[in-house]
Amino acid sequence: MVGRLLSHVDHWPGWSRITPPLARVPSPEELRGFAAAQHLAVRCAQETEKQLRTGITERELAAWMRKWLASQGVEHYFHRPFVWFGPRTQFRHFTSRLDLRATSQTLAENDVYIFDFAPVLNGYACDFSYAGQWGTVPGYASARSVLDRLYRDIPQWVSSLGYRADRLWQRVHEELSAHSLSGVHETSAYSFLGHRVHHVASSPLARALARRGAQTLLEFVARGASGQTLSRHHEGNMTGLWAIEPHLGFDGHAIKFEELLLVTPTGATWLRDAAA
Template sequence: MSNLVPTHADLADFKAAQRLAYDAVAAVEAQLSEGITEKQAAAALEDWLRGRGVTRFFHYGFAWFGERTRFKDFAKPEGGLVNQFANPKMAHFGKQFLPTDRPLRRGEAVILDVGPIVGGTAADIGYSCSLGGSENEEFHNARMALQPYRELVLRLVRAGAGQGRIYKQLDELIHDQGYENIHSYYPGSVLAHRVGKVPGLRLPTFRYKGFSPQAIAFLSGHLLESKLRPDAHQAPIWNEEGDSPCEPGLWAVEPHIGNGSFGVKWEEMLVVTEDTAYWLDDDLPHVRYWQQHERSPR
């Protein structure tokens, strides 16, 4: 398992890739206006990153507006993970999650999600914002409700808790806060998934339901190894069924909650080593948002 733990040099590359992805969502957030569509916002994410030298994506831009940020009326995953990936109705891998022509209206919630590959290093981030959201108390409260998840996940991973236990404790907290667990709509009901250095960068790339063949090869390779050597290698998907502690390596953690007509999330990379865990970067937009509003309560 030790070969899954990035070196210090690797971590610097992952941190730079993650910050570049967050710079992209900040730039697109500043461009949001009434009438812009999900497709246009998602394309703007990709264009901004391509303008900074990105030529490959772990996954391409996703943008969801309004009720689509809480996956309203979306199908939940059913059956095994392989079947879910193949099912055209499933999250991320299905058409229901791809950006649409739905226009943005003032005051609505927005989720921007993108995964650039920088020099072979993959990042995957998600960010919540809104058009005129500073005036919306319900939206603000939901963003603040995400704050304790970061500490809870880290504390339990460090304590050696099984992935399923962490998932269920987070689920209980979400329910106690009065929200719905929206990441349960993702393939495999994932709370997190592996990220790392992806293969096949010299091969052609294309878009398959929002993902690149490089990303699919990365995840399917880890999935196959977990099936062939379950005692030595964990599945790349972290959900409520996992009974082992979080395996060393890099994990993109993405808690996603909803209430009423909107949802909010954050997604960032967690570093897990043989004896501890820590967030790759503490200077991120959602962390700064929590800190700002703790100092200046609304």
């Protein structure tokens, strides 16, 4: 399968001439760069949440996010801000990548929202996602408790499961099934349980694409050939930095988080904890 082949991309003959090996622990300098990008993303999510109001559209909020990030020095993106409200959070009836983009969908009372954005700061990419409820949404509290447990348990699962992404995928699937939740990352072609992140400046091709705003092509290069998506078929070395993004569906809505996970030969930890 293609997924299994890509999970061993670091071992392909001559591949190191195209992009640096990704199955490696980033240097302390690189980790500081990634941590700064994630810190900026956290601030952006906090400020974006303050802009929420009944009737605001996804498109208006995504435009506000781009403007705020530009004011903080962001010029390039791994992908531009996505905003999803209500039933769109479940990606139902999404038939092309264009469906991920913000629309005229408005935020209603007792609704769920998700921000998903990936700024590049000083060459360091960070993919970050945040979900919440506007009002009170039936089923949200129980789904949120499962999502919070995933955040707590995933680092330990990575090491206990032998640093195998396919086993992590299965363990997350079992957790969701035990609580009658669906995994949007399992059913949607536009979502994964995770993917590697990278220093854009380390790849001449990626840097050139970012300068030209070719986010879609950059994402293909980064997630596909050289990035390695975390899927049920990934059998390669998990060492390195991953954006982990479990996406839980419930009662017509969905919530997710996305944060950077540092995997070393001796364990795994969320970058915000490693950088603390």
